[in-house]
Structure formats: C-alpha cells, structure tokens
Amino acid sequence: MGFKRELIFLALMYALVKCDTCRVGLAKKRGTCVDIDECNDTRNLCGNDSRCFNTNGSYYCQCNPGYINSKGNNTNFTAVDGQCQDINECNNNKNICGPKASCSNLYGSYVCNCQLGYTNVSGKGCEDIDECWEAEKEEDDICGEKGTCKNLNGSYWCKCQKGYTNYGKERMPCSELNCNSFTPDGGPPQTLKGLGAILFMMRNSCLALSSSSAGGEGNAEGDALLEQLFTATEEILSPRHPGHLNSTEGMSGLLSTVEKSILFIGPQLKGNRTKIETTTADAEIAVQRGKTPPTGQVHLESENASLDIDWTTAAGTETYPGFAMAALLSYKNLETSMNHSFNDIKKDEDEDSVESSFQVFSKVVSVVVSNPSTDKLSHHVNITLRHLQVVPHNIEDSSNVSYICAYWDESGAWSTHGCLQQYSNETYTICTCNHLSSFAVLMARHKMKHTFGLMVVTKIGLIISLLCLILCILTFKFCRSIQGTRTTIHLHLCICLFMADLVFLAGISQTKPEGGCKFVAALLHFFFLGVFTWMLLEGVQLYRMVVLVFNASIRPLYLYVTGYGAPLVIVAISGIIRPQGYGTDEHCWLSLNNGLIWSFFGPVCIIIILNVFFFIITVWKLAQKFTSLNPDLSKLHKIKAFTVTAIAQMCILGLMWVFGAFLFEEDTTVVAYIFTILNSLQGALVFIMHCLLSKQVRDEYAHFLSCICAQEKKRYSDFSSTNPSSSQSQQSQSGQHTGESHI
Structure with a gap:
C-alpha cells in the first residue's frame, strides 16, 4: 500500500515539471515559451565569413560571396554541419583576368594586376600604355636628345641615331659613343699587338654598336667582350710578352685602355x-x-x-x-x-x-x-x-x-x-x-740622417784601414821569409779588401749619375765577393796542410782563376739577369726589392759554411797530432797559429756583413755605427793578425828598420868626415861590403 502511494507521487511530480519546460530553441518567459535568436549569440555560431538567419526555435548559416561550405554542398547549414572557407578564383579560372593581367587571390575575392606597359580600363580590361605619348605630354625626354621613341604593345623602345646607342636595352636613353677614343697607334690591324690589339677590338665593337638600330632585343656580347679584354690583358702582362710596358707611357696606356674598355663594356653586361x-x-x-x-x-x-x-x-x-x-x-x-x-x-x-x-x-x-x-x-x-x-x-x-x-x-x-x-x-x-x-x-x-760623428768615424776609420792594408800588401809582396801559397792568398785578399774599401769610401753614396752608381755597385759586389773567395782558398789551404800533406801548395794559376774568376762570373750573370738591381736611390749597392742581394749573401753564406767545415776538421786533426809524439812541433804550432788567425779573420769579415745586411735594409743608427766600426777596423785587424803577430814579419821589420838606421848613420858619417884618406878607406870598405852582399 505504501509503495503504490510513492509511485503515484512521482508520476504527479514528473507531470508538473514537464508541463513547466520549453523545447530546444525556446525559452520560458512569463509562463510562455518564446523563440531564442541564435544569431545574436556572442559565440558567433556561423563564423566571420558567413551570414546567420534566425528561425522559430532554430537558425541556419549561409557563406558570404567568395566563400563556400567546406563540409558539404549544403547552402544552408549550422555550426555543427558546416564551415565557410575562401574560394581561390585564380586557380578555378586561369583566364579570369584576361591575357595582359595577372590574378592575385584575396580572402573572399581576387584582384587583377595589369602587366608592365598596360593599364586597367574599366569595362575593357588591360590596355596598352602609349609611353611615348605620355612622355611627350609630360615633356619627359625618355630616349635622350638623339633617340626616337617607338611605342610597342606593352612597352616602347628608343631608336638611336648613328653614333649613339642604348646598349641594346629597349627602355634606356641613347648615349653618345666616342669610338675615336679607341684609336690604335701605328700599323695595320693584322699586325697590331698588345695595347693596339685591345684598342682595335674595342673600336670595332664600338662602331658596330653605334651603327645598329639598337632595338628591343638585348645585347648578348658584353660578357664575351669582357672575357676577350681580360684575355688580351693577360697576354700583355704575362712574362712571355715583350716588355714594352717598362716605360711610364706604356704603363699609363695600359691602365687608361683597360679603364675605357670597362666603361664601354659595363652597360652591355647581362x-x-x-x-x-x-x-x-x-x-x-x-x-x-x-x-x-x-x-x-x-x-x-x-x-x-x-x-x-x-x-x-x-x-x-x-x-x-x-x-x-x-x-x-x-x-x-x-x-x-x-x-x-x-x-x-x-x-x-x-x-x-x-x-x-x-x-x-x-x-x-x-x-x-x-x-x-x-x-x-x-x-x-x-x-x-x-x-x-x-x-x-x-x-x-x-x-x-x-x-x-x-x-x-x-x-x-x-x-x-x-x-x-x-x-x-x-x-x-x-x-x-x-x-x-x-x-x-x-x-x-x-x-736615416747621417750625423757628423758617423761621417767622421767612417772617413777616419776607412783611411786607417786603407793605410794598414797598404802595409799588408807591401809586406806580403816583399817579405821573402814568409813567401808561399798562404802569403799569396793573403796578398790578394788584402788587394780585394783595399779596393772594396777605397770604392766604398769614394762612391757608396754617389747615386748620381745612375750609370756611375751601377758601376760602383758592381765593383763593390766583385771585390767583396773576392775577399770571401780568397778567404775560402785560405781555408782550403789550411785543410791541405793539416789533413793531406804538410806545406802542400796550390798552383798560383788555380788561385787566380778561383779568386777572381768566380766573383767575376757571379757579377756578370747578375748584371745580365737583373741589371736594374745595381744601385738604389739611397746607396750604390745591390737592390733589396728584386732578390739580387742574394747574389752576394748567398755565396757569402756558402763560403762561411764551407770554411767552418774546413776549420772544424783542421782543429780536430791538430788536436790529434798534438796528442801524438810528433817531433816536428814547430810546424804544428805554426799551423795552429795560422788556423786561429784564419778563424778570427772569418769572424771579423762575416760579422761585419751580418750588420751590413741590416744596414741597407733597416737603416738604423746603431747598426750603421757597428757596421762602420767593423768595416773601418778590418784592415787594421788584418795587419795586426798577419803582420804584427808574426815573428818572421816582425824580424823583417826590425831588419828593415836597422838597415834604414845604418844607412842614415853612414850617410851622416860620410858628410861629416873631411879626411881624404879616411874617405878612401871608407869607400874601400863599402866596396868590400858590397861585394860580400853580392856574393
């Protein structure tokens, strides 16, 4: 009984609720169901590219022109079964704008853009623009003074008079061509070479361009002409080509010709x-x-x-x-x-x-x-x-x-x-x-601005060196007790050093005239190379004395051929290959710019290396001989002294030219003083080492001085005596002495 009562209550409640609710699309208002306007909904149910239509209890959407429903073919749709998207009119209809325009799609529409040279005429599409008429109306000389404007369908071109061109570009004004600037000098065309060939080629191209009508077709010869120009320039500047560009006129002609050619070719490039x-x-x-x-x-x-x-x-x-x-x-x-x-x-x-x-x-x-x-x-x-x-x-x-x-x-x-x-x-x-x-x-x-002190040191030092070298030359020439192969080498080494110092003192800074400066540089090159060559011969002689046979001599002919012939060959080859390398703007010496300086420093380095090799072997052999029981110790001591002096001599001369290299390249004051001092002292040091430190030479000097003193004393005695018998006696004694000396 209770269960039935509950069912009846629920049924009554459901009936009351159902009678109070409106259906979808309606809303209860004052007890009555009324329509809801979905088109006024803030959610924009149809989207931006469509229109919304309200109905009783519902709505429907339609796409704007230029849009279409992407979810079906229904024209009317709702947000559930439809969505609008753009229609690409340019893809759907290729000829929508006509043949003289291009189509550009827009959202919901499209636009037609006329091609260059055409304009959009309402209702007629794109039509040609008469640029010549427009330019004449606006007083715009678009073809230049010597050009005639010709209208084309969608464009125009400038017809140039003879002697003018627009370089094959149809819308460029006519420019004057100065073909006479490419006039080659001398000779018929088939015999022209170098710059003349370039000028002739450019002139022909210029004349052909100036006589053409220069219509609307582009000129395709610019790139080819540029390649021809650079090929000809490469031939001129190659080492195989005759050196007609050594003159300033030839150099200026090359630069001017290439610049004018580039100016002519540039506008023709693609x-x-x-x-x-x-x-x-x-x-x-x-x-x-x-x-x-x-x-x-x-x-x-x-x-x-x-x-x-x-x-x-x-x-x-x-x-x-x-x-x-x-x-x-x-x-x-x-x-x-x-x-x-x-x-x-x-x-x-x-x-x-x-x-x-x-x-x-x-x-x-x-x-x-x-x-x-x-x-x-x-x-x-x-x-x-x-x-x-x-x-x-x-x-x-x-x-x-x-x-x-x-x-x-x-x-x-x-x-x-x-x-x-x-x-x-x-x-x-x-x-x-x-x-x-x-x-x-x-x-x-x-x-470097040479100071007074440096000039004084140079002149005084070289004069002292020259005087010492003169004494060395006289000593080696007339001192009979020291004659031999080594003395001959010293004699000619001093001769070369004397001549080098003399030329250095007189002409190293005399850069004018140019020919004289080149001659001074060649003499310095020859004599300084001679010094090092004779120094090499001394090293060879010491090597032969110790390693091969004691007192081994070299034939004088071989000495002269090597000592003077080798430097002469080097100087001759250098002068033939690079004569312009002799003499610079600052000194009458070898130029540093073209590598000619290595014709001096190269042989000097080789000679120093060879001498070091010979001296090492010589010292090593001497050490071996001193350790053995050799009875002839005087010869060993003599060779030892020779070796020490030769090594000292090589160090002095080699060190001088180490600073000499930096002098001519860097030109600094400190280096200049060091080079000048070494150059000035080398003659004096040679005199000290080979003359004053030699006992035989000192004995010869003492004998020579004693003879001079004896002659002065005898002469004084002759003039002071007045006794005839005494005079006769002295004459008899003098005759006896002369006879003994002769015997």
Whole structure:
C-alpha cells in the first residue's frame, strides 16, 4: 500500500515539471515559451565569413560571396554541419583576368594586376600604355636628345641615331659613343699587338654598336667582350710578352685602355653583378639600370682590395643615361713594373728634414664608374688595399716606416693629391679619395740622417784601414821569409779588401749619375765577393796542410782563376739577369726589392759554411797530432797559429756583413755605427793578425828598420868626415861590403 502511494507521487511530480519546460530553441518567459535568436549569440555560431538567419526555435548559416561550405554542398547549414572557407578564383579560372593581367587571390575575392606597359580600363580590361605619348605630354625626354621613341604593345623602345646607342636595352636613353677614343697607334690591324690589339677590338665593337638600330632585343656580347679584354690583358702582362710596358707611357696606356674598355663594356653586361679573374688581373663590376638614378651603397671586393662607394657618386649629377656602373679592377703583378716615378711625392717630402725612399707596397687597383666627372667627386670614396706582406710591429720604430695612399697620375708618376690615409695597420691601409684613378699603397722608408760623428768615424776609420792594408800588401809582396801559397792568398785578399774599401769610401753614396752608381755597385759586389773567395782558398789551404800533406801548395794559376774568376762570373750573370738591381736611390749597392742581394749573401753564406767545415776538421786533426809524439812541433804550432788567425779573420769579415745586411735594409743608427766600426777596423785587424803577430814579419821589420838606421848613420858619417884618406878607406870598405852582399 505504501509503495503504490510513492509511485503515484512521482508520476504527479514528473507531470508538473514537464508541463513547466520549453523545447530546444525556446525559452520560458512569463509562463510562455518564446523563440531564442541564435544569431545574436556572442559565440558567433556561423563564423566571420558567413551570414546567420534566425528561425522559430532554430537558425541556419549561409557563406558570404567568395566563400563556400567546406563540409558539404549544403547552402544552408549550422555550426555543427558546416564551415565557410575562401574560394581561390585564380586557380578555378586561369583566364579570369584576361591575357595582359595577372590574378592575385584575396580572402573572399581576387584582384587583377595589369602587366608592365598596360593599364586597367574599366569595362575593357588591360590596355596598352602609349609611353611615348605620355612622355611627350609630360615633356619627359625618355630616349635622350638623339633617340626616337617607338611605342610597342606593352612597352616602347628608343631608336638611336648613328653614333649613339642604348646598349641594346629597349627602355634606356641613347648615349653618345666616342669610338675615336679607341684609336690604335701605328700599323695595320693584322699586325697590331698588345695595347693596339685591345684598342682595335674595342673600336670595332664600338662602331658596330653605334651603327645598329639598337632595338628591343638585348645585347648578348658584353660578357664575351669582357672575357676577350681580360684575355688580351693577360697576354700583355704575362712574362712571355715583350716588355714594352717598362716605360711610364706604356704603363699609363695600359691602365687608361683597360679603364675605357670597362666603361664601354659595363652597360652591355647581362647581370647586375659580374666577376672575372685571370692569372694577372681580376674585376668585379656592378650595374644598375632604371628610369631613375639608383641610391644606396655599393661594396665591391677582390682578394687584394675592396671599394665602398654610393650609387649617387657612381652615377654622377649630370644627365642620367639610364644606367649606373661601378667597377673595381685589381692587377696581380703590376706593382713591380710601377715601382718607380716617385718624383712628385719626393718634392712634397722635401719639406721634411729627413729624406725618404718609397716602394709600392700593395697591388695596383683601378676604380671605374659611369660618372663622367671623376676629377672632383661630391662624396669621398674609400678604397681598402691589402699590403704585399705583413710588416712586424717594431719596424715602424726601427725604420721609420709609414704608408702613403697614392694614385697613378696621367703624367706617368705617383701622386698623393686628393688621397689621404684614413687608417692603416700591418696588413692593410684604408685610403679615402675625392677623385678616381689607379691606386696603390706606397711604403715610405725614411732614410736615416747621417750625423757628423758617423761621417767622421767612417772617413777616419776607412783611411786607417786603407793605410794598414797598404802595409799588408807591401809586406806580403816583399817579405821573402814568409813567401808561399798562404802569403799569396793573403796578398790578394788584402788587394780585394783595399779596393772594396777605397770604392766604398769614394762612391757608396754617389747615386748620381745612375750609370756611375751601377758601376760602383758592381765593383763593390766583385771585390767583396773576392775577399770571401780568397778567404775560402785560405781555408782550403789550411785543410791541405793539416789533413793531406804538410806545406802542400796550390798552383798560383788555380788561385787566380778561383779568386777572381768566380766573383767575376757571379757579377756578370747578375748584371745580365737583373741589371736594374745595381744601385738604389739611397746607396750604390745591390737592390733589396728584386732578390739580387742574394747574389752576394748567398755565396757569402756558402763560403762561411764551407770554411767552418774546413776549420772544424783542421782543429780536430791538430788536436790529434798534438796528442801524438810528433817531433816536428814547430810546424804544428805554426799551423795552429795560422788556423786561429784564419778563424778570427772569418769572424771579423762575416760579422761585419751580418750588420751590413741590416744596414741597407733597416737603416738604423746603431747598426750603421757597428757596421762602420767593423768595416773601418778590418784592415787594421788584418795587419795586426798577419803582420804584427808574426815573428818572421816582425824580424823583417826590425831588419828593415836597422838597415834604414845604418844607412842614415853612414850617410851622416860620410858628410861629416873631411879626411881624404879616411874617405878612401871608407869607400874601400863599402866596396868590400858590397861585394860580400853580392856574393
């Protein structure tokens, strides 16, 4: 009974709740179920790309134009069974914009963009623009003074008069071609070589370009012409080519010809950036084309240099020809041929109290731009030049080295006007210039200003050395007790050293005239080599005396052929191979720039090494003989003395030229004093070692002096006596003495 009562209660409660609830899409309001507007729901049930429509108790969605339901083909849908996405009209209809326009899809739509040279006409699509008419209406001379504008479908081209060209670029104004600047000098075309061949090639190309109509087709010959130019330049600069570039005129002609050729070829190149490299040169060329002048910076770089310039400077402020060009050319082996013509720089340096010498210390580079006025640029140009070699930090203090930014003047000389050094270190120098040409870094080595003390030491020391060498020569020539192979060697060693010191004293600084300076350098080269050659013969003689046979002699003919012939051969070969290496701007000695100095230091090093070898063996053998029971100890002591003096002599001469090498290269005061003192004392030291320290020579000197004193005493006695018988007696005695001496 209780269970039935509960069921009846639950049924009544369910009936009451059901009667009070509205169905989905309706809401109870004042006891009545009313419709809910889902389109006003903040959740945006249909999304942004669709429209919402409310219904009684429900809603439905429709996609906006340009969108479609991605979940089915139903036009009406709800958030549960539909979603709108963009329709790509450009993919669905390839020709939706017509043949002269390109389609770009947008969200819910698309847009048609007319091709260059066409404009959108409402209701007609894209139609051609008559650029010639538009330019004439706006008084814009788009083809230049010597060009005629011809309208094309979607474009135009400039027809140039003869002597003018737009380099095959249809929308470029006509520029004048100066083909006469490529006129070669002398000879028919088939016989032209070197620069003439380049000029002839460029002139033919220029004439062909100026006579063509220059229509709308691009010119494809620019890259090929650039390769031909660099091939010809490589042939000129190769070692096989005849050296017609040794003159300043030839060097200036090469630089000018290549620069004009690059200026002519640049606008014809296909790409905006072109690089080319050969064994003798490399280049990077940048070209910008357009109706308006380009702006911004341009950076060009090669292995040995870089260029920073802005397009405004490269294009110039004059009439814009439709293109702008900047080129950087770097020559790989031109610095040696251009290592001269520093007169203009020396004139500027004359204001200083210290004289300087100069050397090209970077690769030679040329900068070419389309700007016709490069003599005075509106903005400075920065050129970074890498040094030929790294200079140590301490050389700046020891040698007073500085770096100068210079350019090759049209007159055929290096100049610094308009170029300044912005920054420099051991590896590179940044130059800033207000004009363009061919550039290089010059290393200025400031020459030491010789003090009065150094000149006095040099002159007094060398005079003492020459007097001592004269005594040595007379001693070795006339001292009969010491005659032999070794004395002959000493005699000619002193002769060579005497001549070397005499020439050094008289002509080492006489750099003018140039021919005389070369002759002095050759004499010094010969006699100093002779000194070391005779020193080598002394080492060989000592070796023979100890190791082979005691007192072993060498035939005089062999001595003369070796002592004078070997230096003569070396000097002759050096003079034939590199005659320009004899004589420098500072000294009448061998040049340090082309390696000729090793024709002296090379043989000297070899001789010193051989002598060290001979002396080591000689000392070793002497030690063995002294340890044995040799009865002839006097000969061993004599050879020992010979060896000691020979080693001391080699040390003196060798040490002198160690400092001599640094003197001519570094030019420092301390080294100059050491070299001068050693050079001055060597004659005196040879006299002390070989004459004063020799007992036989001292005995000869004593005998010679005693004879002189006896003759003076006898002469005084003859004049002081007045007794005739005494005089007759003295004459009889003199006759007896003469007879004994004769016997």
